[in-house]
Amino acid sequence: MFNSKLMNAFPKEYSEEVKFILNKLPLKALKTQISNSFKVSINHEEIYIPERIYFREISKKLYDKFTPVQKTIIDCIYTRHENGFIREKYLYNLLKRGHCYYWITPFFVKLSGEYVIEILNLLKNYTSQLDDIFIRMFIEENKEFYNLVEQRIISYWNCYYRGEFPVKKQYVGFQLIAYYKYCLLQRTSASH
Template identity: 30%
Template sequence: MKLPRDPSNVTHALVAAFPTRLVGDVQSVLAVMPETRLAPVMPFEVEVQGETVAIPSRIYNEEPGAGLERPLSGTQQMILHCLYSRHSDGRVRQRHLEQIVASGEPWVVPFVVQLAGEYVLEILEAIGRGLPGLAVPSSAQRRLYGGFIAQNPAFFARTERRVVSYWSCYYRWKYGAFGTYPGCILLEAFRDAVAEQVGAQWPRHTPPPLADAGEGPA
């Protein structure tokens, strides 16, 4: 469902994607973003450090010119990259993902995890490259992502199911075993991170890593 095109509603939709302490920074970012005739669509809610945020599934704004982006602070540039990681163009999403994936800010994490559940293979590979710490026990990235997933189990379960669906629809001809698909490799790393945080195995909503194209979720 698309939101009305009233600019105040569009502003509210994008401000709501971040913790309230960042409202001023988000408004500074929105001031340099070109307007669009299409409002953000289908927000999804997650919890970030005890606060609920609502992140749009897609935005349609053109990217601002480099001259407009330059005066933004480091935090504001990170916010801008987060928002454009939700862009309708997959190439735009990937460019901006690559600027945020290594961030240690908790409010960046849901933007990255959401992209892990999407269909662009190059984006999945970029996430894997940007999160090497997921393979390192007790690393900062493991704590960051494991903590987020522990707070948002339903969101992660939806992400798992999306990964399986896209593998099955678009990539199982290339990755006959689910475990070889980059999306599965990411999910396993996320699952290891949350298991380390909670001290127990995390529920699985995907086929086992060695499943072939004919097997369903365990």
Template identity: 30%
Template sequence: MAFPAELAGDAEAVASVMPASRLLPAAPFSVVVEGQQVLIPERLYNDEPPADAVTSLSSRQRQLLHCLYSRHCDGVVRQRHLEKIVGSTDPWVVPFVVQLVGEYVLEILIVICDELRDLAAPGTGGHLAYGQFIVDNPAYFARTQRRVVSYWSCYYRGTYASFQGYPGRTLLDLLRSAASDRAGHSWPNLAPVASRVDGYC
């Protein structure tokens, strides 16, 4: 249920090579992808499949596997699989990347920021795909914006004294730009002004 219905066969092939989960997946979050509601796990606890099982999958199936393991409970595993998909503009990949924008691992934010800089260029595949996803999921993106600010305030003030220099803020600016162009109007910026940031955390 984490992907649009037309990918069900590929998703089943991926599930067949994944080791059994050590724990139940954390409750999923719901977003809309190409007009369909999908349910993406908050966290997965499956070990990674062996290399030969992965190579037996098609390229599309490997893409879905990397999407799922970007939700893994281990941040190193999440980053490793993110790096395989972050350059994709396929609409079902987008929510997996945006979810990581709203999380707390700085190294992952930097990977995303480095890869998604072309979002500033109207008409590119990424600009269109990410802009459409945000337009289709405004409440979800509003929550993502708030989480980015909160995690910066809780964990990264020592490294980035100003929110303006934080990689998560750069990503939010890029995503809002894409959404603004897609929507035809300025997308709301929910980052607090400097005088109110101290109220976070």
């Protein structure tokens, strides 16, 4: 059951790669290994990405044997891990590799709407590694999803970080919102 949940987290054109990876991941036959999913659209294909995964981390020795595309898929999967340190580690892998595929965009944007400030800072520090066009395309294709992420950024700031960052623009979440708005404006600027 959870294998199908992970299969649905990536475009169908990567099904064989995902299947191969799923046979290598430390999965157990428990329904609680993967939480509910959120829906996004990638080139008009519906993708269902888990909110959280609850299985242990893949070994480095095994991870190192995968191809770059397979590592990218694994990194995306582990950015949904219940442990924030593991999410941060695999996000870092993705950012270092670069924003080379449109389909990894929701994994970046979703992390923007989380409360772990270290993850938000990592994203902000690597916005130069993100593809502004992919970001713009994704937000335009997933307006409701993006609006929810933006609302979460505001809520987490208000709940956890308002005292530390009373001026909104000082909070990294609002800096990410500004970056996303910049990406959206690029189309407007380019068409004039």
